[in-house]
Amino acid sequence: MHAVRHVVCAMSGGVDSSVAALLLKRRGYQLTGVFMRNWDSLDEQGVCTSERDCEDAYKVCHMLDIPFHQVSYVKEYWHEVFSNLLKEYQKGRTPNPDILCNKQIKFKHFFNYAVNSLGADAIATGHYARTSLEDEDVFQQRHYTTPQSLFRDRFEIRNSVRLYQAADLFKDQTFFLSQISQNALRRTIFPLAGLTKDFVKKVAAEAGFRHILRKKESMGICFIGERNFEKFILEYLEPHPGNFVSIEDGKIMGTHKGWFTFTLGQRARIGGQRDAWFVVDKDVTTGDVFVAPTTNHPALFRDNLRTDRFHWIAEEPPAELIRTKMMECHFRFLHQMPLMPCTVTLNQDGTVWVTLAKPVRALTPGQFAVFYKGDECLGSGKIVRLGPSMHTLQLGREKLGETEKFPSETGQNSKPAGNPLI
Numbered sequence: 359m360h361a362v363r364h365v366v367c368a369m370s371g372g373v374d375s376s377v378a379a380l381l382l383k384r385r386g387y388q389l390t391g392v393f394m395r396n397w398d399s400l401d402e403q404g405v406c407t408s409e410r411d412c413e414d415a416y417k418v419c420h421m422l423d424i425p426f427h428q429v430s431y432v433k434e435y436w437h438e439v440f441s442n443l444l445k446e447y448q449k450g451r452t453p454n455p456d457i458l459c460n461k462q463i464k465f466k467h468f469f470n471y472a473v474n475s476l477g478a479d480a481i482a483t484g485h486y487a488r489t490s491l492e493d494e495d496v497f498q499q500r501h502y503t504t505p506q507s508l509f510r511d512r513f514e515i516r517n518s519v520r521l522y523q524a525a526d527l528f529k530d531q532t533f534f535l536s537q538i539s540q541n542a543l544r545r546t547i548f549p550l551a552g553l554t555k556d557f558v559k560k561v562a563a564e565a566g567f568r569h570i571l572r573k574k575e576s577m578g579i580c581f582i583g584e585r586n587f588e589k590f591i592l593e594y595l596e597p598h599p600g601n602f603v604s605i606e607d608g609k610i611m612g613t614h615k616g617w618f619t620f621t622l623g624q625r626a627r628i629g630g631q632r633d634a635w636f637v638v639d640k641d642v643t644t645g646d647v648f649v650a651p652t653t654n655h656p657a658l659f660r661d662n663l664r665t666d667r668f669h670w671i672a673e674e675p676p677a678e679l680i681r682t683k684m685m686e687c688h689f690r691f692l693h694q695m696p697l698m699p700c701t702v703t704l705n706q707d708g709t710v711w712v713t714l715a716k717p718v719r720a721l722t723p724g725q726f727a728v729f730y731k732g733d734e735c736l737g738s739g740k741i742v743r744l745g746p747s748m749h750t751l752q753l754g755r756e757k758l759g760e761t762e763k764f765p766s767e768t769g770q771n772s773k774p775a776g777n778p779l780i
């Protein structure tokens with residue numbers, strides 16, 4: 359058994375990590391605050407927001423009377439997150455830098471720095487998530503009004519640590535944590551696990567953190583912030599003009615500056631077209647971006663996908679999946695998308711096939727398929743291939759002259775044996 363004494367808290371200068379630090383301090387931990395700088399360019403208003411955030415984090419550490427450090431991962435962020443993002447866009451995918459940033463920066467470089475250089479027993483962040491190391495009953499808001507110790511002081515680390523959704527399901531961030539390593543999770547505390555955002559704001563106000571309560575919630579790409587996406591991405595990738603092509607009749611509808619400025623499902627503004635068109639597919643070899651005339655066009659709906667090697671957080675992979683090769687669980691590929699029942703089939707190389715209970719709009723290669731069982735987040739894998747769209751299936755059926763409906767249209771889940779993508 360190892361008593362956790364020294365906790366290093368990742369402090370962004372925002373409400374959540376400030377309150378996380380405050381709660382740890384009240385609980386009597388030896389605490390250190392660390393601000394990370396990961397991106398050093400100015401935003402569109404010519405402001406370096408990280409300067410102000412760093413000052414805010416420093417002020418909170420000063421108020422809490424704890425040591426403050428700042429550390430730069432600008433190089434690591436560039437090589438391990440941003441270049442990967444550019445490569446993915448070039449391949450026609452839409453990456454998720456927030457998931458990658460947690461995996462590579464916060465829960466790898468920051469974690470190693472905290473443990474190896476600052477001698478931390480554990481790290482803490484202001485994420486809304488919970489682990490199996492915290493007793494559920496102590497993570498309830500009513501306990502936070504009393505000063506007694508709320509975290510288990512000892513980490514009895516025998517079994518794998520599991521990642522669970524936060525009590526505040528609206529704020530739950532397990533989706534973004536679905537790629538972090540077991541090694542880091544074993545030594546991570548999420549002090550906000552049982553709290554609602556409103557309650558966190560109340561605690562911040564009572565503690566006198568007025569300077570941070572005035573700030574806007576962080577939005578946009580992790581550490582880069584809100585940008586005009588097309589303008590931003592064209593600073594890094596050469597324009598690659600191509601055509602918008604109608605998925606219905608192959609007609610050229612207009613031109614664009616590069617397929618990487620679009621993601622599936624997005625409304626495409628096509629010069630000269632008064633009606634709305636939506637991106638349904640891209641061909642990076644020709645530069646064609648395929649568009650459909652309605653937001654709920656069948657070309658946007660699919661119920662099968664394949665991921666790359668899946669990252670399982672606690673069990674590598676779950677015993678049930680090894681035993682039966684198939685598992686029922688829940689799926690999401692966008693933060694806050696309602697969870698959808700799915701069937702997962704494991705391949706020998708660690709990749710998985712996913713069959714969804716219903717076709718979903720705009721499944722997107724490059725995004726992560728995240729699985730849940732109850733309130734446990736099992737892990738995630740990057741979507742690398744999509745099954746046929748409902749449009750393709752309908753066309754195929756018309757060609758074959760078939761009359762019966764596909765299982766996904768009758769409301770039954772289609773679970774073909776073997777590869778559901780073929």
Ligand SMILES: Nc1ncnc2c1ncn2[C@@H]1O[C@H](COP(=O)(O)OP(=O)(O)OP(=O)(O)O)[C@@H](O)[C@H]1O
Nearest residue numbers: 368369370372373374375392393394483484485576
């Ligand atoms: N620049 C940073 N330096 C140190 N830690 C950071 C930084 N940015 C984010 N973090 C850590 O990651 C957590 C989640 O960050 P994210 O931006 O997703 O959420 P947030 O709700 O805006 O958090 P906060 O209110 O603390 O800014 C933060 O609570 C903090 O612990």
